[in-house]
Amino acid sequence: MPLNTVEELVAQLREGGARVTTARRLVLTVLVEGSQHPTAEELLATVRARAPDVHASTVYRNLEELERLGVVVHTHLGHGPATYHLASEAHGHLVCESCGATLEAPRDLFEDMAQGAKRRLGFVLRPYHFAVLGLCAACAARATTAQP
């Protein structure tokens, strides 16, 4: 049950003074209905399935505008292209350096660290923009077992 429907998001755009175009509505639709962590290129491909003339620059410009309006955020899961999702679904990511598996971090996983950073450094954590890397359970087990 996605909390944000396309129509709700469209309303949010209009409130922000942005226009609602075919391409823009499609980008939102793909973000609401599509896969979890699409790159701009994947978004483009899916949008083009419905509107073949939409251009990459349009998608990038839309994502930029949607980000400015607080509707979308982008995350870097590793090297390679950024991934995009709805701001309402913002969450931390754990990515395995070995196999590339991406885990959604439980909401409270950053909690203790956030408190420590706040208390000791005054730093307010917003740990959503970059993934935190490491080794997933399977790869960690393999690394421990297969000692050369």
Add this chain to the structure above:
Amino acid sequence: MPLNTVEELVAQLREGGARVTTARRLVLTVLVEGSQHPTAEELLATVRARAPDVHASTVYRNLEELERLGVVVHTHLGHGPATYHLASEAHGHLVCESCGATLEAPRDLFEDMAQGAKRRLGFVLRPYHFAVLGLCAACAARATTAQP
């Protein structure tokens, strides 16, 4: 007191079967003696101050090889180029989204989170590759005060 001298690192290269060239030694020297978080381009500029003919691709290839040998690691502090440092000095980074300030994360700041990730997900954290973003004390204070 840097634990790694250039000569120690050079020895590490030879052990790994790599050759020691002028360019390579200079890259190491700059990493040992230079600023904290140089980008490849900054490294190149500093290297060129001593050996003007060294090329960007050489620096990139050296950094890649040094990383493969476990001597160097690179970190992404934000958008823009990667930054490089000695693996022995690996540490987490906190970067302010507002002003760009970079803080070195205290060694134990990730500790609780690492334990949580291990216990709950089996995930072994190695949180050095990407910075964790947020707001530094000054910008956080400003954000709280200047409520529009």
Add this chain to the structure above:
DNA sequence: TTAAATGCAAAGAATTTGCATAACA
């Protein structure tokens, strides 16, 4: 009817690669 969004081509930043030459071991 006018400011915003689009399509297109071209530029941009950061990094990588192919290949002939040079130089470490």
Add this chain to the structure above:
DNA sequence: TGTTATGCAAATTCTTTGCATTTAA
């Protein structure tokens, strides 16, 4: 003397920009 590393140019990848045209409000 045989790899390995280098210099150079050119290619790649992801993203941004300039500009004439179209379109939503």
